[in-house]
Amino acid sequence: MPTPNDEPTDTESQSNDIDIYPMPMFARMEVTDMEDSTDWYREVAGFREVAPLPGIAHLRYRKYADVMLVPADESERPEQAAQATSELAGNGLSLTLNVENETVDDVFERTQSHDATVVSGPEATPWNTRQITLADPDGYRLVFTEPVDTELDFETAMDSLDSE
Structure with a gap:
């Protein structure tokens, strides 16, 4: 029987990836195309779908690193209707994820095979x-x-930063 200090095996870790639990925080992100965005998060960013929900994609990178993708509703922002939602959605937001069971280079390799946008790095x-x-x-x-x-x-x- 495992003790609380035992590390989970890969199989246990993967099954825990889709467990439902109270999340201390998650990001809710409006997207212009649910299917394309969901595919991007799975194929490029390495997320897994946690639970199929109507109109929402609940995705997890690892435990406590969840995002909820929801369709953008331009009717809620009539003053911005002239601008494309894609120009507005990501403005000013970034999520930082500490890699686990992979490396930054692994993430970079996925971007290359999917022609994804790399803003910077690896660095x-x-x-x-x-x-x-x-x-x-x-x-x-x-x-x-x-x-x-x-x-x-x-x-x-x-x-070491201070001494530079």
Whole structure:
């Protein structure tokens, strides 16, 4: 019998990926094309569909990293009807996801096979990570990040920034 400190096996981890639980936070994102966006999140960003819901796509990258895609309703914003929703949807929003069971390079490889938009990266950051930033079909930005030196503590990384 596993103890609370045991790491889940890959099979256990995958089954937990679609468990329904109270989410401490999730992003609700309006999209212009549900099918295209849902496909993008699964194929390019590596999300899984949690539960089929009418008119909503509930997707999960990993435990506690969920998004809800909902169709954009332009009737709620008549003053913006002249502008395309795709120009409005992703404006100013980015989600940062710490990779697990994959690397930033794995994410980059998926983008290449799907001709996805890479905003920046893969690149090293001064705060001891590598990251890649993608733009989804509506302009929302997803930043996938991973630690470079897992032995380096945060304070040391920040001190090295101060000395530059």
